Amino acid sequence: MNRKRAVIVTSGFLLFISCFGIWSLWEPDRTLSEFENRVLAKFPSFSWDKLWSGRYTDQLDDYLVDQFVGRDNWVGLKSDMERMSGKTENKQVFFGSRGYLFERFTYDEEQLSQNIEQIARFAERHQKDVDSLSLLLVPNSQTLNGEYLPKYADATDTPQSPLMDQIFSELNGRVAPVDIREILQQKKNTAQIYFRTDHHWTTRGAYYGYQAFANSIGLSPTPEAALEAKPFSDAFYGTFYTKANQRDITPDRLELLETSLPEYEVCIEGQSACENSFYDMKAQNERDKYKVFFGGNFPLVTIHIPHEEGNKDRSIIVFKDSYANAMVPFLAQHYSTIHMIDMRYFRMNVDEYLQEHHYDDMLLLYSVATIAQEDIFKWLN
Amino acid sequence: MVFSSVAFLFYFLPIALLVYYAAPQRWKNAALLLISLFFYAWGEPVYILLLLFSSVIDYMNGLLMDRYEQREKIRRFILVFSLIVNIGVLSFFKYADFLILSANDLLGTHFAVLDLPLPIGISFYTFQTMSYMIDVYRRNVPAQRSFINFAAFVSMFPQLVAGPIVRYEDIDKQLARRHVSMELFASGVRRFIIGLAKKVLLANNIGMLWDTTLSGSSELTIAGAWIGIIAFAFQIYFDFSGYSDMAIGLGRMLGFEFPENFRYPYISENASEFWRRWHITLGSWFRDYVYFPLGGSRVRKWRLLVNLFIVWFLTGLWHGANWNFVLWGLYFGFLIAIEKLWLGKWLERIWRPFRHLYFIAVILIGWTLFAIEDLTQLPHYLQVMLGFTQAEWISRTNLYYLQSYGALLIVLTFASTPIAARLTSKLNNRMNPTVMAILEVIVLTILLLASTAYIIDDSYNPFLYFRF
Numbered sequence: 001m002n003r004k005r006a007v008i009v010t011s012g013f014l015l016f017i018s019c020f021g022i023w024s025l026w027e028p029d030r031t032l033s034e035f036e037n038r039v040l041a042k043f044p045s046f047s048w049d050k051l052w053s054g055r056y057t058d059q060l061d062d063y064l065v066d067q068f069v070g071r072d073n074w075v076g077l078k079s080d081m082e083r084m085s086g087k088t089e090n091k092q093v094f095f096g097s098r099g100y101l102f103e104r105f106t107y108d109e110e111q112l113s114q115n116i117e118q119i120a121r122f123a124e125r126h127q128k129d130v131d132s133l134s135l136l137l138v139p140n141s142q143t144l145n146g147e148y149l150p151k152y153a154d155a156t157d158t159p160q161s162p163l164m165d166q167i168f169s170e171l172n173g174r175v176a177p178v179d180i181r182e183i184l185q186q187k188k189n190t191a192q193i194y195f196r197t198d199h200h201w202t203t204r205g206a207y208y209g210y211q212a213f214a215n216s217i218g219l220s221p222t223p224e225a226a227l228e229a230k231p232f233s234d235a236f237y238g239t240f241y242t243k244a245n246q247r248d249i250t251p252d253r254l255e256l257l258e259t260s261l262p263e264y265e266v267c268i269e270g271q272s273a274c275e276n277s278f279y280d281m282k283a284q285n286e287r288d289k290y291k292v293f294f295g296g297n298f299p300l301v302t303i304h305i306p307h308e309e310g311n312k313d314r315s316i317i318v319f320k321d322s323y324a325n326a327m328v329p330f331l332a333q334h335y336s337t338i339h340m341i342d343m344r345y346f347r348m349n350v351d352e353y354l355q356e357h358h359y360d361d362m363l364l365l366y367s368v369a370t371i372a373q374e375d376i377f378k379w380l381n
Numbered sequence: 382m383v384f385s386s387v388a389f390l391f392y393f394l395p396i397a398l399l400v401y402y403a404a405p406q407r408w409k410n411a412a413l414l415l416i417s418l419f420f421y422a423w424g425e426p427v428y429i430l431l432l433l434f435s436s437v438i439d440y441m442n443g444l445l446m447d448r449y450e451q452r453e454k455i456r457r458f459i460l461v462f463s464l465i466v467n468i469g470v471l472s473f474f475k476y477a478d479f480l481i482l483s484a485n486d487l488l489g490t491h492f493a494v495l496d497l498p499l500p501i502g503i504s505f506y507t508f509q510t511m512s513y514m515i516d517v518y519r520r521n522v523p524a525q526r527s528f529i530n531f532a533a534f535v536s537m538f539p540q541l542v543a544g545p546i547v548r549y550e551d552i553d554k555q556l557a558r559r560h561v562s563m564e565l566f567a568s569g570v571r572r573f574i575i576g577l578a579k580k581v582l583l584a585n586n587i588g589m590l591w592d593t594t595l596s597g598s599s600e601l602t603i604a605g606a607w608i609g610i611i612a613f614a615f616q617i618y619f620d621f622s623g624y625s626d627m628a629i630g631l632g633r634m635l636g637f638e639f640p641e642n643f644r645y646p647y648i649s650e651n652a653s654e655f656w657r658r659w660h661i662t663l664g665s666w667f668r669d670y671v672y673f674p675l676g677g678s679r680v681r682k683w684r685l686l687v688n689l690f691i692v693w694f695l696t697g698l699w700h701g702a703n704w705n706f707v708l709w710g711l712y713f714g715f716l717i718a719i720e721k722l723w724l725g726k727w728l729e730r731i732w733r734p735f736r737h738l739y740f741i742a743v744i745l746i747g748w749t750l751f752a753i754e755d756l757t758q759l760p761h762y763l764q765v766m767l768g769f770t771q772a773e774w775i776s777r778t779n780l781y782y783l784q785s786y787g788a789l790l791i792v793l794t795f796a797s798t799p800i801a802a803r804l805t806s807k808l809n810n811r812m813n814p815t816v817m818a819i820l821e822v823i824v825l826t827i828l829l830l831a832s833t834a835y836i837i838d839d840s841y842n843p844f845l846y847f848r849f
Contacts, residue, residue, distance in 0.1 A: 005818040006567035009825065013570045014395065016829060021391035057388075057423045064387045065837060074837035081831060085586075086788045152784060155777030245838070 024069040033066075034287050036075060037242035040066040079245040088150035093244040094157075096148040100196045101240035101249070102141055105158050107372035112163070116170050118377035119364065123174040126354060130362045132217045135171060136178040136209060137164050138201060138323045138367045141194035144184050160368040167371060175364065180212045195252045198238020199369075200290050203257045206326035209365075213327075217361060219334050227257040232279075236289040254289050261332055262306055269300035278303075278329040293325035299345035303328075303338040312336055316361040317354075319343060319380075324365040335361075343376040350380055382423040383542070383844055384627045385581050385836055393420065394631075397538075401635060410533045410556065413635065420538040421502075428500035431470065436532040438466055439510040443517050443524035443531070456518060463514040471507045474500055479702035502542040504699060506535050508666055513549035515670055522553045530556045539631035543624040545642040546662040552637065559636035569633030571825065576626025578828040581835045583793055584620035585842055587612045590786050591752070597778075604775040606766040608782065610745050613752045615793040618646065620845050621660070647797040650736040651728055652716035652743055663699070667692050678721070685721070689714045700751070705759065709750040716743060 032039045044050070044059035051057075068074065079090045088095050092104040119135075127133055139160045142149055149157070161181070168177040184193050184205065193205035201209070207227065214221035236252040256279060267274040280295035294301060307313070315337035318324055324340060331338055339357070341350075371377075382389050397416045404412035422429045442463045449455040472480075478494040485492060513534070516522045525531040534556060540547055594601075594609025601609075625642035632639040646659035656664045675688045690711070697710015720728070728736050749766065753759045765772045795801065809817055836842070 003563060005814075005821070006563040008818065008822060009567040009570050010563060012822065012826070013574070013829075014398070017391055018395040020833075021395060024391070052426050054424065054426055057382075057426075061386060061388050064392065065839065068387055068391075068837050071837060074834045077830075078834040078838040081834065087785045089785070150781075152777050152781035155781050 020069060024064070024067055027067070027069050029067050030071075033072065035072040035242065036245065037239065037287070040071075075245045076247050079247075083246070088153060090245060091243045093240050094150050094153050095244065095246070096142075096145070096150060096153075098148055098196070099250050100141070100145055100148040101244055102145075102149060102153075102157075103199060103240055103243070104156065105140055105142075105160060105369065107158065107163075107369070111375060112167075112372045115371050115374075115377040116167055118380055119371075120171055120174050122350075122377075122380040123171065125351070126362065127174060129354065129359070131360050133175050133362045133364075134178050134213060134216060135168070135175040135364045136180065136213055136366075137167060137371070138209065138365070139164060139181065140199065140367070140369060143181070143368075144188055144193055160372075163368055163372055167368070176216065178209075178213050178216050180209050183208050183212050195236065195238050195254075197241040197249060197252050198236065198290060199240060199367075200238070200323060201326065202252075203255055203326050206323070207257055207330060209323075210327050210330035213363065214334070222259050222330065222333050227259060230256045230258060232256050232292055233284060233289045237287065238290070239288075242287075254292065256292070257330075259330065259333055262308065264303060264305040264332065266294065267302045267304075268294075268298045269302070270298075278332075290322070290325070293329070294340075297322055297325070297342050297345065298340075299342055299347070301340040303332065303340075305332050305336050305338075307336050314360045315339075315358070316363060317341065317357070317359045318363045318365055320363075320365040321367055321370045321374075323367050327365065343379050344374070346379070382420050383842075384624065384631075385577060385832075385842060386839075387836060388423070390577075390833075390836070393423075398634065410527070411529050413538075414529055414533040414536060417533065417536040417538040417541060421536060421541060425501050428503075431474070431500055431503070432506065432536055433532070435467065435470060435507060435510055436535045437528075439463055439514055439535075440525065440528050440531045442514060444526070446514075446517055447524040460514055460518045464511060467507045467511050467514075471503060474503055476698075476702045483704075505544050505546055506541065508546050508663075509549070510535055512546070512666065512670065516548065516550045522550045525549075525553075525556070537632075537637075539628040539635070539637075540639060543621070543628070544660070544662060545625050545628060545639055546666055547639050548662075548666070551640055555637050561636040565633050565636065569630040571630070571821075572633065573627050573630030574825050574828050574832075576623045576628075576630055577832045579619045579623030579626060579796075581623075581832040581842070582828070583789070583796065584616050584618075584623055585835065585839075586789055587786065587793060588616040588620070588843060590782055591616055593782065595753070600776070600778070601762065601765045602773045602776045602779055603765060603768055605779045606762060606772075607745070608779060610748050610752065610766070611790070612786070614647070614745060614748050615790075615797070617748070617751075617845065618643070618797065619793065645797065645799050647741075647744070648737075648799070649740050649744075650733070651720050651725065651740055652713055652747075653720050653725070655740065655744060656713065656717070663696070667696055671695065682722075686718055689718050689721075693717070701754075703754050705750055705754050705756055708756075709747060712747055712750055 029042065030040055031042075041059065041062040043063050044056060046056060050059075082090050083095065089104065094102040094104065096102055123133055142154070142157060143160045146154060164179070164181070168179065171177070187193065187204075187208050191204045191208075192202055193208070194201050207224065211221045232254045234251065234253050236254045237249070238252060241249055241251075263276060265274045265276060266278060278294060279292050281292070283289050283292040283295065288296075305312075312334060314335050316331060316335050317339045318328060318331075319341050320328075321342065321344070328338060328340060337359075339359070341353075382393060384390070397420075400416060401409065401412050418429060418432075421432060442459050446456050446459050449459070474497060478496065481492045481494050484490055513522075513525075513531075517524050525534070534547075534549065534552060537547070590612035591609055594605060594612065622643040629639045629641070640662055642660060642662050644658040644661065646655050649655040649658055672688060672692045675691065676684060677688065678685055680688065693710045693714025694707060695710070696713070697707040700706040700709070728739065746763070746766075749759065749762055753762055761770075764770050808820075
């Protein structure tokens with residue numbers, strides 16, 4: 001019996017370690033993992049230099065891990081085990097109630113104060129060029145839906161509300177703050193403001209952001225009843241989903257809220273032809289369905305809307321991150337020219353660009369996370 | 382290469398076993414040497430030369446000692462020469478920067494540091510070659526005539542990077558002849574899988590709790606400080622003993638029987654007992670090659686204290702080139718001294734749970750010395766832990782981590798005791814052997830699959846011994 005048992009244990013182990021290795025080599029390499037939303041390591045190129053420094057074997061290690069057969073299933077299995085052990089997060093993503101996922105938020109104080117200073121310098125220079133210069137900050141989902149966080153998890157998560165107060169107060173007098181917390185709080189019981197599986201706000205959330213902005217600069221916003229809701233997808237798995245690696249998560253619904261507009265033009269800098277829609281229906285087939293808005297992020301997008309009434313001959317420039325993509329379509333009711341600039345990719349001189357063009361309004365639209373974390377605002381100056 | 386990696390488990394190991402078992406009997410050690418050199422070169426392509434240098438020097442020293450069998454003075458000279466080379470190499474690569482920085486601090490000099498990366502496993506293999514020279518000098522074993530056998534002993538991949546420290550006399554006969562049976566191989570597989578699970582499922586996971594404690598130590602609470610250091614205590618034990626288990630398991634797969642390195646250290650009642658259960662091969666190395674030659678305990682009281690000081694200073698220093706490790710070593714030297722002198726007798730008379738309580742307090746305070754390398758941070762941590770500051774008792778953050786790691790902490794506590802092992806052997810005696818065989822296969826399969834999942838998604842897989 002003991003011998004039989006030894007044979008089973010030995011052969012089982014040897015089969016396991018040799019088959020999975022061979023099988024992994026046999027399977028064709030994947031370039032990216034949709035499940036984890038990242039590029040997978042390729043077979044490293046060889047050089048003696050790399051070998052001596054130990055980098056070659058490091059890269060080979062990465063390659064073998066990334067291309068291991070059934071990688072997605074192993075990653076999912078690990079995530080399941082983490083949850084079974086009582087953990088309420090995986091890879092910095094909390095599993096909240098009602099299917100809400102949240103990303104743990106941390107930031108670097110130095111980066112934040114540097115960014116505030118850069119924005120202040122920029123605003124001081126351009127305040128006088130425009131009728132209004134506003135700053136709209138979008139807080140993260142747990143600022144609004146904190147009660148859905150796992151128990152005690154808030155203690156390990158930096159709250160964004162105090163940061164918003166800090167940013168607004170330090171930029172006081174230079175930019176007009178658009179504080180959307182109140183309106184979102186009012187609407188949260190009747191509408192879904194944030195996606196459950198993604199860090200963005202929903203189209204509805206963006207609409208309330210637009211309302212707050214329009215009211216703050218004296219425009220009368222399109223009433224909610226005038227919006228035409230069109231379902232876009234019921235199978236949106238956002239960025240939190242890909243980080244959490246948990247398979248049994250209900251996807252989000254993404255809908256578009258359209259208003260009636262004359263035929264307009266959306267031109268993306270560097271692309272030969274302009275589009276006639278804010279919406280990129282090809283996103284239907286992509287994992288990141290939020291890309292339906294403008295097809296993603298670009299350094300510069302210019303929009304022209306030939307309104308008939310002359311009083312709408314206004315222009316606005318929006319410095320923004322991806323949160324603006326869902327909101328800018330609502331602005332089309334009020335402007336004939338809209339320029340969107342994404343400072344993560346825009347590398348022209350901003351001052352020169354502003355000299356060449358004239359705008360009536362200027363809006364900085366950023367998530368709190370972008371201002372607290374990203375090192376991009378130096379490009380404004 | 383580390384054992385808990387895809388490269389090792391699914392590529393190196395099957396190929397290594399294939400090469401080793403395909404090699405004819407007389408080439409087995411040569412095959413083992415080649416495999417081991419490849420294993421070492423994977424992570425340290427350049428330092429392989431150092432490993433070979435150490436092997437060549439001591440191989441020749443051994444032969445010379447053999448040749449001058451009758452000349453005691455020459456033999457002694459060869460031993461001293463070998464020790465100087467070994468300790469010299471170790472000091473240069475491991476302690477040079479530490480000496481330079483300490484000199485700069487103490488004397489106000491401004492020597493530049495060398496900034497050499499530490500060759501992995503150097504503390505382990507130099508201790509192995511030194512044990513060889515001393516054993517040959519003492520005539521406990523004959524000198525090894527075959528360079529291949531000797532180099533295979535020094536570089537043997539299962540224990541090369543993290544021990545156990547296999548002494549030459551333990552393995553001398555096995556180098557010449559060893560018998561592999563299916564039973565031995567299977568017991569190696571069992572041991573390896575258990576070790577892998579200890580490292581990947583237990584140590585890595587609880588290690589994250591210690592990391593979060595250390596990175597957020599500005600808002601340290603009393604409970605947080607204790608939870609953090611308990612997490613570290615579990616991490617280092619399951620990581621280190623997991624590595625030893627894997628090494629012993631791999632050794633058996635190759636037909637070797639390595640010495641045990643851990644025997645449930647956390648069930649100890651005092652510091653002296655702990656060191657008979659913790660990293661046994663290092664403790665006995667220092668006992669046999671340093672402490673006993675100095676006279677051991679059979680000397681006058683002041684001399685005993687000096688001996689303990691030397692041994693524990695060195696033991697501390699062995700763990701890393703930093704003062705906190707020296708402090709940690711001396712802390713144990715101090716505890717063992719007072720336990721020898723009077724505390725031990727007193728402890729024997731108190732109720733047993735109190736003895737365990739004494740030990741747990743002592744070991745956790747010890748681990749703070751070990752874990753916090755920044756000596757400016759250490760006093761704060763200890764003060765919070767012992768309630769000397771205004772720190773809060775407990776915070777919501779602590780509750781969050783207790784909720785996240787509570788189940789794991791219970792498993793770790795359970796796994797630190799021999800309960801599971803006793804239960805298994807009881808079941809083995811009473812239950813139907815077929816049932817037990819099925820049960821075993823199920824448990825091993827689950828552990829192996831779970832460990833693989835954690836290796837594939839290895840967001841956290843530290844190698845703790847790069848300082849050793």
